[in-house]
Amino acid sequence: MPTRQSALIELEVPLRQSGVAGHLDSWFQEFPFRTHINLRGDSTDVAFSTALASLIGMTLPLSPNTVSESGGWRVCWLGPDEWLLLGPDQPALIDSLAAALASTHHSLVMLSGGQTLVRIGGPAWRDVIASACPLDLHPRVFGAGQCAQTVLAHTNVLLIAVEDSEHGGAVDIVVRRSFADYLLRWLMDAAREPGFTLFEPAL
Structure with a gap:
């Protein structure tokens, strides 16, 4: 059976690099x-919404750039009729969804093999992201429960503001696997001034 590998397998972890003031004001961790x-x-189709809620235990977020969360699952608004479901390693869920939604007009695409998620946090995370992203990331406009599709270091990503259970405020970056290594190396370079820690993947 093929062995699954992290998209960041070529990066040595854990890794720490102190900033110019001797601090470690940002951190990174992959959630593969x-x-x-x-x-x-x-x-607006009751059958569609009901079937989804019965499987993942939540309703769809309908306001632009918002996120619903329950039981380890998140649903991110991508458009008026499009969402991204993120959750534990349960590939069989797509079959359950397909069966439950069979009578409705829908589309389901498994993206697990082509995407990964990298979290960046620490006091300097907004400055690190802002160095390569055109979005306004001030807490008054981008906080927990919000998401945004954007370009980060010339790479298409989805940003999701979160509260990390151990480290506080952070942002999840959903990115294609083929760009993940490049993107993280770029961000670590941007984080040299505040300093950073690269944690082992959260398996």
């Missing part, structure tokens, strides 16, 4: 092997 499913459908 999670379930990523792109979902499209009509949120």
Whole structure:
């Protein structure tokens, strides 16, 4: 059976590099092997919404750039009829969703093998991201429960503001596997001034 490997397997972890003031004001950690499913459908269709809620225990976020979360699963708004489901390593979920939504107009695409998730946090995370991202990341406009599709260091990503259970405020970066190594190396270079820690992947 093939062995699954982290998209960042060539990076040595853990890694620490103190900043110019001797601090470690940012940190990075990959969350590999999670379930990523792109979902499209009509949120006004009761059968569609009910079937989804019965499987993942939450309703779809309908406000632009918002996130619903329950039981380890997150649903990110990508468009009026499009969402990204993120959660534990449960590849069989897509089959359950397909069966439950069979009578509705919908689309399901498994993206788990082509995407990964990297989290960056620490006091300097907004400055590190802002060095390569055009979005306004001030807490008054981008906080927990919000997401945004954007370009980061010339790479298409989805940013999700989160509260890390151990380290406080952070942002999750959903990125294609083929760009993950490049993107993280770019961000670590941007984090040299505040200093950073690269943790082992959260398996």
